[in-house]
Amino acid sequence: MKDTSTLNRKRRQRIGKVLGNPREQKDELRALQDTIYVIGGKWKLPIINSICNGNKRFREIERSIPGLTTSMLSRELKDMEANQLVKRTVTPTSPVVVEYSSTDYCHSFGEIILEMITWGKNHRKRIIRNSKHGNKPDY
Amino acid sequence: MKDTSTLNRKRRQRIGKVLGNPREQKDELRALQDTIYVIGGKWKLPIINSICNGNKRFREIERSIPGLTTSMLSRELKDMEANQLVKRTVTPTSPVVVEYSSTDYCHSFGEIILEMITWGKNHRKRIIRNSKHGNKPDY
DNA sequence: AATACCAGTAGCATGAAAGATACCAGCACG
DNA sequence: CGTGCTGGTATCTTTCATGCTACTGGTATT
Structure with missing residues (x-):
């Protein structure tokens, strides 16, 4: 059964793909992880x-x-x-x-x-x- | 030989002790370490x-x-x-x-x-x- | 002459964090 | 009925960050 939240999520993913938002999010994740790496511990x-x-x-x-x-x-x-x-x-x-x-x-x-x-x-x-x-x- | 920087450091420590600054600094260090502990990794x-x-x-x-x-x-x-x-x-x-x-x-x-x-x-x-x-x- | 400070280094030990693997029940899709 | 999704758990292994002990060479203090 597809509930609305699932539909919304899929829609969001599709929209995101078009707008290139995931790219940004990936960059941000990488930046965050870089920082954690440098000042971690x-x-x-x-x-x-x-x-x-x-x-x-x-x-x-x-x-x-x-x-x-x-x-x-x-x-x-x-x-x-x-x-x-x-x-x-x-x-x-x-x-x-x-x-x-x-x-x-x-x-x-x-x-x-x-x-x-x-x-x-x-x-x-x-x-x-x-x-x-x-x-x-x-x- | 006591160079000036050593004297200044000792003086700072003495002043710090009087003003209770070390207490604050200890608290801040502890707070920082607490946070690192909670969101570390x-x-x-x-x-x-x-x-x-x-x-x-x-x-x-x-x-x-x-x-x-x-x-x-x-x-x-x-x-x-x-x-x-x-x-x-x-x-x-x-x-x-x-x-x-x-x-x-x-x-x-x-x-x-x-x-x-x-x-x-x-x-x-x-x-x-x-x-x-x-x-x-x-x- | 002995002791204590400075600014570190080297090497081994260990323990916590992370990773790998396998597995579970429940539901749905075709 | 098989496959694949969900939301996880259990357990073992590995790895890396951390910790420990010992040591150095030079200077200053007493």
């Missing part, structure tokens, strides 16, 4: 956030993110340097000073990070609110 | 995106995301339903119709997803631009 966004908060030195960044180990930070920084998300500057004083900074390119994540921080704060409130009243989540 | 954001693009049925969502398998989609949808990111509606027609929709709660990811799509598109252009001229990336 547990640490990259926290590291960017840390650097944007003014932490520049390796150990400084490391200490600012509990749970992050030296080797992970090392790997992530290399990766992000290769992707031009951070810049590594060595000042040849004695001893040498190594400083990391965010690139302009990286700044474009600023909005995303802020949104995610906001979301995370709300989520926590929500969880606490629900558990306080012994509520089961409303679904 | 390869598929959750693409699935949300798909649903927001009008895909409602299980197989419809599945087909809209190449590479996504039935079992992964099943797991992710359950997870996201538990986190109140999507709603599952069963209409008891014959045959039953199962439809997924995004919750208001989930809509708060709209901005994040759009930003990520934009970023991904730019990133791809950038990569192509660099490789076209045989350029080494400028770092």
